[in-house]
Amino acid sequence: MFLLDTHTFLWYIFDDPRLPQNVKDIISDADEVHVSMATLWEIAIKQSIKKLEFETSISFLGEMCEKKDFKILNFSIPQMDIMKSLPFHHNDPFDRILIAQAIYNGLTIITKDEKIAMYEASILSFK
Numbered sequence: 001m002f003l004l005d006t007h008t009f010l011w012y013i014f015d016d017p018r019l020p021q022n023v024k025d026i027i028s029d030a031d032e033v034h035v036s037m038a039t040l041w042e043i044a045i046k047q048s049i050k051k052l053e054f055e056t057s058i059s060f061l062g063e064m065c066e067k068k069d070f071k072i073l074n075f076s077i078p079q080m081d082i083m084k085s086l087p088f089h090h091n092d093p094f095d096r097i098l099i100a101q102a103i104y105n106g107l108t109i110i111t112k113d114e115k116i117a118m119y120e121a122s123i124l125s126f127k
Contacts, residue, residue, distance in 0.1 A: 001032040002124070003073065003102050005111035006039045006094065013064050023110060023126050034073045034107055035065050038097040079104045089118035 004012065004027070011019035012027055027033055040061060046052040065072055075097065083100035090096060090113075099119045102109045108122040117123045 001034070001105075001107050002027065002030050003034045003036060003098060003105075003107040003109045004039070004070075005098060005109055005113060005116070006042050007112065008110045009035050009039055010043070013061065013068075020126050023124075026124070027110065033068070033070045034101075034105070035070045036073045036098050036101055037075060038094050038101075040072075042094040073101055073105070075101075076104070086119060090115040 040058055043052060044058050079100045082103050083096050086096055086099060095116060098109060099121050102121045108124050109116060110124045112126050117125055
C-alpha cells in the first residue's frame, strides 16, 4: 500500500520522464495506491500563487485518481496528533501531513524527497 508524494503523483499522472520506469511499474502494479487530500490542496495553492503553472484543474486530478483507482486519503484528528509530534527535519507542512498519514495508515510514501527519509515512516525513495 502506497502513498504518493505530490511530485510523484503529478509525474505519474502526466507520464513525466523524471519518474523512473521502475517506479511507474510499482505504482501501476500496486494493489492499493493513495493520494492525500493534502496533495490536492498543495497543488491548488501552488497553482493559485503561480508556483505550479499548468492549467489542469483539481477536479480533473480527482477524476484521474478515480480513473487510476487511487484512493483519496482525508485528514483525521489522530493523524494531526502524529504530525504535531514529528521532529522538525522537514518544515514543509504538506509533507509533514503525508508523513503522519503514512505512519497512521501503515503506508509507504513514494518520493524523491530525501528529507522525508529522516522520519520513522516507510519510504520508497527514487532519484
